[in-house]
Amino acid sequence: MDEILTLISFGPNGWGDEIASGILITITLAIATLPFGLILGFLLALAKKSDEPSLRAAANIYTTIFRGLPELLTLFLVYYGGQIILQQVFRLIFPDAQIEVNSFVAGMVALSFVFASYASEAFLSAFRGISLGQYEGGYALGLSRIQTMRLVILPQLIRLALPALGNLWLILLKDTALVSVIGLSDLIRQAGIAARVEKEPFLFFGVACLIYLGLAMISSIGITLIDNWSNRGEVRR
């Protein structure tokens, strides 16, 4: 028991600091991905509920691709494909440029793409829960389209989309584990290194699993708080 505690403690003999730095990277990656995914997802939802068929089709192509591909494959496509494309582009200007894609950025881009495709569906179904009268009421008050969206629709939209978005956040947190495969020193990778060095794989991967569970629990509490906040105007039933 003492040995185990030493192994996961902080300091020179333990792996606590390495694992903590891995947790930090995992959380940073998830938080950095979130705004891009949300904004892209929101724009996609706007496109999908548009009256214009070409815009709807364009958004649906996007969703079909990124919901159909395994997240791991999306990550590889962005990581290696991005490298090739950027190299080609930069070769036009600097003939012997060597481009290396940062694995954090590649992970962020890939996870944002995936997150956005699911978030667009969440936003879309939330849009369906808002009646047309809300828009008409906004216009009748003389608000412009953007004002109506910002002041009338968006606050309701957040409330309606929040449960689905909360689930997506938990999925995102778990999906960050995949970036360990392209060499980012996240929680899983640090646990893997520790497991190999100390020959205690079950211990370290078990600890990693428990940390993910802890992160999920903290997130659930946060989501509940935001949910209560967004529902503060509702009549309690």
Next chain:
Amino acid sequence: MTEQVETARPRAVPGVPSARRWSNEKILGHVVMVFWALAGAGLLSYMIRDFNPEFMDRYGIKFVSGFIVTIELVGLSLLIGAILSLPIAAMRLSKSRLFGAIAYGFVYFFRGTPLIAQAFLVYYGAGSFRDFFSDIGIWWFFRDPWYCAVFAFSLNTSAYQAEILRGSIQNVARGQWEAASALGLSKPVIFWKIILPQALIVALRPYGNEVVLMIKGSAIASIITIYDLMGETRRAFSRSYDFQAYIWAAILYLVMVETLRRVWDRFEARLTRHLKR
């Protein structure tokens, strides 16, 4: 007064279809579609220009075998998971607090941790208990990545399937139970003949999603050295440095998932045709 109103320039009324033939939305939609078309054409020209017959000769058959391995892995895991999900869902629904807590812990663990961590925990983690497993004679099972992947994936999907099953059974109105017991039917008969059929119809869509999630998740098996579609792709790429490997994998996965989605939609429409209004 009236003159003033008439002379005032009409402001564009939001929400009312614009009289212009090319609204902003239409322009944007066409621009994005042109982008997709160009991207598609670019991809096609890249696939044709850089097409390497040698690559196809050497790895084409590997891709097929990887495709089959993926389907076997997903099919087997889903089947075992479905069987395991029955007792878990029953425990979740039972009145016993102990059983409920155990099942809840199981489900929470497998839904709250990444699949890749679970796969590592089983495949690498089993090494920590090597002596013990050897003693009781099941080391052959945990030594083999294939069995480990099936083991981890089955447990994972069983947790998700149990939740689907529990949710859909609880979704059936209480009145169905009451009406059936008023007719004097026994509990098992009520469950199998009245509740379950209705629950499974509700569960159809989430089950379809779970199959898709499993196909996508199975790509993780490639990391614990299984040559499924993703594994073959990574092997082909690491040997040939030909990026087309990943494009082919993307096409195969998309075809697999889209076909399944379409078939499942048909299947669902067929099974729920009596509910159409």
